[in-house]
Each structure stands twice: as C-alpha cells, then as structure tokens.
Amino acid sequence: MNHQGPYVREARPSDFDEISAFDARAFADDPEMNWFGGLKTAIADEAPTQKAGSLENLRLFLDTINRSVALVGGRVTVVAIPQESGPEKLVAFAAWVPPHKVIEGTLTSLRAKAHRSLFAWGFTMWWRASVIFKPTIGAIVKKALKAKSHQETDHYRLEITATDPEYQGKGYSSMLMKEGFERCGSKPITLEATTAHSRDVYAHQGFEIVESLTLGQGVVDSRGLNTKDKGAATGFPVCVMIKWPAST
Numbered sequence: 619m620n621h622q623g624p625y626v627r628e629a630r631p632s633d634f635d636e637i638s639a640f641d642a643r644a645f646a647d648d649p650e651m652n653w654f655g656g657l658k659t660a661i662a663d664e665a666p667t668q669k670a671g672s673l674e675n676l677r678l679f680l681d682t683i684n685r686s687v688a689l690v691g692g693r694v695t696v697v698a699i700p701q702e703s704g705p706e707k708l709v710a711f712a713a714w715v716p717p718h719k720v721i722e723g724t725l726t727s728l729r730a731k732a733h734r735s736l737f738a739w740g741f742t743m744w745w746r747a748s749v750i751f752k753p754t755i756g757a758i759v760k761k762a763l764k765a766k767s768h769q770e771t772d773h774y775r776l777e778i779t780a781t782d783p784e785y786q787g788k789g790y791s792s793m794l795m796k797e798g799f800e801r802c803g804s805k806p807i808t809l810e811a812t813t814a815h816s817r818d819v820y821a822h823q824g825f826e827i828v829e830s831l832t833l834g835q836g837v838v839d840s841r842g843l844n845t846k847d848k849g850a851a852t853g854f855p856v857c858v859m860i861k862w863p864a865s866t
C-alpha cells in the first residue's frame with residue numbers, strides 16, 4: 619500500500635538502529651535511564667565531546683530492550699513518514715510484550731546483546747534493572763491484576779515507547795497507542811511512567827495509576843542522578859499504570 623502521510627507499521631530488522639538512535643535522544647534525561655546508567659550528569663547536560671559517547675551507551679541499552687521484545691514474540695511498531703525520495707523517516711515507536719512473556723531471560727538477554735550495556739555501564743546497571751526494578755514492578759503488577767480477578771501474567775506490557783524529540787507533540791504516540799490498543803483486544807495493558815509528562819500522557823490515553831513508588835532513595839536525586847548529598851538523594855517517582863479492558 620502507498621502511504622501519503624505518517625502511518626503505523628511493524629518495525630523491520632533493518633529499522634532497529636534508527637529506532638534506538640532517536641530512542642536514546644528521547645530518554646537522554648529520563649530519571650530511570652539516568653539511574654540504570656549510574657550517571658552523575660544527565661546526557662542532555664554534557665559537553666558535546668562527551669555527549670556522543672554517552673548517547674551511544676544509552677542507545678545500546680535501549681536497543682537490547684527492543685531486540686528482546688522481538689525475540690520473545692512481541693511487536694515493535696513504528697510511525698513511518700514516507701519521504702519524496704529515499705527511505706521513510708521513523709519518528710516514534712512502541713514495544714509490546716505479549717501475555718505470559720518476559721524479556722529478562724538469560725538466553726534472551728544474550729541474544730539481544732545485553733553484554734554491550736554491561737561493558738558500557740557496568741554491574742550497577744544489571745543490578746538496578748534486573749534485581750531491583752523488574753521484580754519490584756512485576757510484583758506490583760501481579761498484585762493489581764489479581765485484585766481485579768485477572769490472571770497475573772495475562773496482560774500486554776508496553777515495555778517502552780518514545781517519539782523522536784523533534785517530532786513530539788504531533789500525535790504520533792496516539793497513533794501508536796490506537797493501533798496497539800486494538801491489537802491487545804480485551805486484555806489489560808501494563809507499563810510504568812517515570813516522568814510527570816509521560817504519566818499525564820498515559821493517563822490521557824486511558825491508563826490508571828495502580829501504585830506510585832520511589833526508587834533510588836539515598837543514592838540518586840529526583841532526576842535519577844547519583845549524588846553524595848544525602849539531602850538531595852530523594853530518589854525519583856515511578857507510577858505503575860494499567861489500562862483495564864472495558865469489562866473490568
């Protein structure tokens with residue numbers, strides 16, 4: 619089909635590098651990513667000489683997430699904008715994990731080249747992402763699903779989504795969510811928001827906060843950046859959110 623304007627399609631294997639490049643720019647000052655990376659300075663605030671290397675480290679981490687989602691049978695969707703000549707421009711993406719699947723398996727991580735982030739960010743990243751973050755969020759999600767009589771693993775998970783910063787505010791996230799919600803049918807969709815903006819956008823898109831928590835207390839500030847100032851080490855807020863099917 620010939621598309622005249624922006625449209626949603628599934629990502630092709632050749633799209634993954636382009637996706638992770640704008641994904642890294644979108645998350646360059648995200649508290650969760652700053653915390654995972656053990657960063658002292660947000661990438662967005664770094665000098666140009668340092669910025670490129672730090673963005674590449676973040677890109678590798680995010681690329682592993684997208685590849686993991688594809689490896690477990692999930693869908694990575696993109697908003698593509700056809701160009702007058704040359705390849706389409708990709709401006710937004712969403713990565714959907716299907717029910718009963720997780721992306722944290724050792725084999726999945728190996729196949730998705732997680733070692734690249736271990737080399738770049740070190741053991742702290744692995745500890746925060748795998749030992750603290752995922753089990754904490756997973757337990758909250760299970761409890762919330764059970765409380766509404768849903769099977770604990772029978773939900774779609776919006777693992778990650780972003781719009782290229784230069785293309786935000788133009789409705790591309792809404793296009794992705796509309797397509798994704800139709801595909802998820804009558805099952806709950808779970809996610810977490812780590813900024814006030816994404817929380818408000820998700821709430822607008824029909825997600826409900828089921829629990830708010832604080833991560834990194836005593837270690838990082840409200841932007842997720844490492845600090846030795848105990849007064850500033852408040853940690854950062856995370857909202858676990860669920861979009862319930864109409865019948866719930």
Ligand SMILES: CC(C)(COP(=O)(O)OP(=O)(O)OC[C@H]1O[C@@H](n2cnc3c(N)ncnc32)[C@H](O)[C@@H]1OP(=O)(O)O)[C@@H](O)C(=O)NCCC(=O)NCCS
Nearest residue numbers: 644778779780781786787788789790791792816818819822
């Ligand atoms: C969150 C993010 C994905 C939104 O993408 P976007 O393409 O700019 O969003 P859209 O322009 O499609 O707006 C989405 C909807 O939210 C609404 N919206 C925008 N700002 C809002 C706000 N502050 N409060 C409530 N609703 C808001 C829009 O009006 C739109 O709804 P509509 O289609 O009914 O008009 C984007 O800001 C982003 O990439 N942020 C960085 C990465 C991130 O935080 N990702 C999410 C965590 S995984």
